[in-house]
Amino acid sequence: MNMQSPSLLSDSEPLEALCRHHNVGKISLKVKPAESMPATVDLPVLRQRGRVPTHALLVHDTLPTNPDFQCTVVPVASFTFTQKFRRDVLGANSSIQTPPSPPHHQGGPMCITIPAIPLFVPHAPSIPLLLLYAQGLHPEPPSLGPYLLPLEAIEEFPSVATMAQVMAHICTDDQLKRYVSSNQGLWKNILALDPVDPKFVQLVQTAWNVTAEARRIRYRAGGRS
Structure with a gap:
């Protein structure tokens, strides 16, 4: 018997829900082995007026030296995140309660530049579901x-x-x-x-x-x- 369960159909649904909640679009990020993780990321803003995230978690479960290395970019709001998890993921960045810069245009859609926090986890695909x-x-x-x-x-x-x-x-x-x-x-x-x-x-x-x-x-x- 074949089942119809969201977990078997798409891992992207929780990430899309998180992005919609934080008023940003979903992006993909690949980092070459010789490159370092970026300090910030630009996320497209969906609506000019609305909440936006304070940080982006660069979630991965393989080492950056892996040639197939890529991150799942997950938006978070520092106040909520630090209240709901005991592990200090954001570190010194947890003091940032609002985005460090307002949304801006880069010759295209409106974007917001926010701090990027690398996060190595046991299982990257289920992190959006966990955070949601x-x-x-x-x-x-x-x-x-x-x-x-x-x-x-x-x-x-x-x-x-x-x-x-x-x-x-x-x-x-x-x-x-x-x-x-x-x-x-x-x-x-x-x-x-x-x-x-x-x-x-x-x-x-x-x-x-x-x-x-x-x-x-x-x-x-x-x-x-």
Whole structure:
């Protein structure tokens, strides 16, 4: 049975939601091995009047020496970010509560220049999802669950054992591998950044426990996920 879950369809949706919340467009950034990480980035502003981010996180899970190295550029507002995570990611830059310069034109769309903070994490693709929900910036109603587990498994909550059985039964090997990679990576990111919201942390931990148990069930049944 094929499932339709946001986490299996697109990793870009949470990043797009973060960018819309912060009134900026999404950009890509590639850094050559011989180059250093930029100190600032220019982000396109969507609306002339509206909130804008104070910093951009340059998120990566490979070393800059990797020839395929690239960053996920994630906008953040320092006040909210520092309130929602215990890890001091911004460092001395956390004192910046407003963008250091107003939006400006560079011969094209209006842009804003903000400090860029390199952030090495265990799993870069799940960072936008983590920031979106740990900071409470998600659209209403909250819908984190379908990013983490198949809907059929969610319907069996709160029985972790039954949820895992259902997940192991309905997922293809490829789907289960992707859930394992995504949920394990998200959980490792939580351990690294230490968000303050206990309900969010508990939900992700439960999803990872379900996924890990589904993998064990599949392995015992003769699969190799």
